[in-house]
Amino acid sequence: MDYFLQLAVSGIAIGAVYGLLAMGFAAIYKSTGLVNFAQGEITMIVAYIAWTIATTVSGNVVVVSAGAIAAAVVLGLAIERIVMRPMLGEPVFSTVMVTIGLAVILRSSITFIWDAYPHALDLGTGRGIIRIGGLGVRGAQIAVVGTLLLLLAGFWLFFRYSKFGVAMRAVAADDRTALLMGISASRIHAIAWAASSVVAGIAGIFFAISYDLSPDMYQLGLKAFPATILGGLDSVLGSGFGGILIGLTENLAGGYLGSGVKDVAGFVMIVVVLMIRPFGLFGERDIERV
Amino acid sequence: MRTISAVQSPAPEPGADTAPALLEFRNVRIVYDNAIEAIRDVSLAVPRGGVVALLGSNGAGKSTLLKAMSGILHTEEGVIENGSIQFDGVDIHRAPADDIVRRGVVQVPEGRRVFAGLTIDENLQMGGYTRTSTDAREARDKVFTLFPRLADRRDQIAGYMSGGEQQMLAIGRALMTNPTLLALDEPSLGLAPLIIDRIYEIIAGLRRELGLTVLLVEQNAQRALEIADYGYILENGRVVLDGPATKLAANADVQEFYLGVSSTGRKSLRDVKHYKRRKRWLS
Numbered sequence: 001m002d003y004f005l006q007l008a009v010s011g012i013a014i015g016a017v018y019g020l021l022a023m024g025f026a027a028i029y030k031s032t033g034l035v036n037f038a039q040g041e042i043t044m045i046v047a048y049i050a051w052t053i054a055t056t057v058s059g060n061v062v063v064v065s066a067g068a069i070a071a072a073v074v075l076g077l078a079i080e081r082i083v084m085r086p087m088l089g090e091p092v093f094s095t096v097m098v099t100i101g102l103a104v105i106l107r108s109s110i111t112f113i114w115d116a117y118p119h120a121l122d123l124g125t126g127r128g129i130i131r132i133g134g135l136g137v138r139g140a141q142i143a144v145v146g147t148l149l150l151l152l153a154g155f156w157l158f159f160r161y162s163k164f165g166v167a168m169r170a171v172a173a174d175d176r177t178a179l180l181m182g183i184s185a186s187r188i189h190a191i192a193w194a195a196s197s198v199v200a201g202i203a204g205i206f207f208a209i210s211y212d213l214s215p216d217m218y219q220l221g222l223k224a225f226p227a228t229i230l231g232g233l234d235s236v237l238g239s240g241f242g243g244i245l246i247g248l249t250e251n252l253a254g255g256y257l258g259s260g261v262k263d264v265a266g267f268v269m270i271v272v273v274l275m276i277r278p279f280g281l282f283g284e285r286d287i288e289r290v
Numbered sequence: 291m292r293t294i295s296a297v298q299s300p301a302p303e304p305g306a307d308t309a310p311a312l313l314e315f316r317n318v319r320i321v322y323d324n325a326i327e328a329i330r331d332v333s334l335a336v337p338r339g340g341v342v343a344l345l346g347s348n349g350a351g352k353s354t355l356l357k358a359m360s361g362i363l364h365t366e367e368g369v370i371e372n373g374s375i376q377f378d379g380v381d382i383h384r385a386p387a388d389d390i391v392r393r394g395v396v397q398v399p400e401g402r403r404v405f406a407g408l409t410i411d412e413n414l415q416m417g418g419y420t421r422t423s424t425d426a427r428e429a430r431d432k433v434f435t436l437f438p439r440l441a442d443r444r445d446q447i448a449g450y451m452s453g454g455e456q457q458m459l460a461i462g463r464a465l466m467t468n469p470t471l472l473a474l475d476e477p478s479l480g481l482a483p484l485i486i487d488r489i490y491e492i493i494a495g496l497r498r499e500l501g502l503t504v505l506l507v508e509q510n511a512q513r514a515l516e517i518a519d520y521g522y523i524l525e526n527g528r529v530v531l532d533g534p535a536t537k538l539a540a541n542a543d544v545q546e547f548y549l550g551v552s553s554t555g556r557k558s559l560r561d562v563k564h565y566k567r568r569k570r571w572l573s
Contacts, residue, residue: 089365167419170412173405176362179365179387179388180360180387180391180397181396181463182392183416184388
């Protein structure tokens with residue numbers, strides 16, 4: 001039983017990291033109709049920036065998180081403005097290819113700017129192991145689950161009650177009509193990119209605290225992508241939960257069936273789920289009236 | 291048979307005889323994809339407080355003109371190659387779409403285009419996007435008095451409403467922008483005759499009570515000419531005929547080809563074919 005709980009708890013913790021990234025995928029997809037394949041790379045870069053702040057400026061948690069979040073906003077806005085906006089109106093396929101190109105560029109920039117060695121992101125907190133009964137959990141692992149839940153609630157409120165949130169849904173549903181109402185799609189897209197980079201960056205920082213920084217961190221994006229497909233590509237909240245499910249499945253499968261199965265388990269699950277629910281667990285079907 | 295082009299008023303002088311026009315297209319030429327000429331040298335004017343009908347069959351270029359007016363041609367690779375569009379004396383044909391809405395020009399797009407997944411309330415909120423929240427709230431109350439049914443169903447998902455209700459919501463959403471000029475693109479499309487009556491009553495009421503200037507795009511010429519003061523007929527991207535609505539409705543060619551009536555009884559298909567062939571030569 002302890003073994004199961006331990007697997008489940010660490011599965012949920014890594015799942016929360018996937019969930020945050022998946023929310024970033026969904027936020028961009030929902031408002032721009034694009035899948036951003038550079039999501040994992042953005043996560044990694046923000047984590048590296050956090051590490052740079054921690055090692056050069058101050059290791060204070062508040063300073064590091066504030067700096068990293070600001071950097072994530074700038075990064076998201078810059079990508080939208082410099083790379084994505086000129087692609088507006090071009091075929092979706094080309095635009096998605098651009099994000100793949102961007103991913104490769106960002107990935108290799110890690111070794112240019114920083115180096116190829118793993119680093120520990122030590123902020124003085126979060127790395128210690130907390131014992132609850134027989135379970136050992138890192139503080140950062142608890143914190144990332146809490147953050148995910150907070151952000152899920154925040155996004156729900158945002159999409160439901162804020163003017164920008166509703167506008168994001170309107171642009172997603174019909175950007176041309178939104179334009180007719182004076183809603184500038186590029187501004188909405190910029191907000192989505194910034195928000196998506198911030199949640200991805202937060203995930204990266206938590207991951208780096210719990211585990212380590214390394215140039216292969218971008219692979220988190222590959223794990224989070226099934227999570228967002230599972231939860232529904234157009235559902236930010238569903239993607240968050242999808243992350244938890246993938247993390248849990250992966251860890252339990254790895255623990256009981258062997259580590260070879262671990263990486264495959266999540267994908268097996270999405271194949272099965274998508275055959276039953278093609279729009280994902282929480283994805284919306286288009287409303288069609290005849 | 292008289293030729294339709296013989297009745298055309300001398301271009302480019304449009305139909306506003308007295309007051310300066312609120313909205314004016316001057317010698318506009320629109321090209322899609324650098325190749326397809328959708329609008330060729332069209333001039334038309336909408337006088338302040340007037341109702342102008344823009345008639346024509348499918349593909350004549352009516353919606354293209356409205357898209358140009360609203361500044362969204364670029365979303366379909368369309369470009370205004372020539373001419374200008376003026377609103378209230380200011381060129382708007384290079385202005386961004388949100389700027390045009392803020393100036394008081396709005397359109398109810400073809401097919402209503404309500405945001406299907408949003409509630410009625412949220413749809414109206416999006417109409418008020420360019421306004422402050424206090425102004426938007428006031429405007430929403432006005433829309434609710436105008437369309438009590440929308441108020442009753444404000445929390446319902448717009449996509450599940452009937453076509454007539456969606457049209458009312460689309461009009462209400464456009465009114466939320468506080469327009470001076472309201473353009474409607476085929477408001478009768480796909481609606482039952484009784485509902486069309488209701489929609490046209492609403493449009494007439496908007497002009498009467500709110501003093502709105504209306505640009506009405508229709509295939510349904512009869513309905514449109516009933517409430518319009520002036521009309522333009524568009525064929526293959528050019529204005530082939532324009533005049534006061536009563537005169538247009540009395541014109542033999544208009545009666546025959548747009549209103550479906552003829553003084554000499556039913557014409558044979560051959561006459562129509564002849565007309566179509568002649569039209570092709572002329573254009």
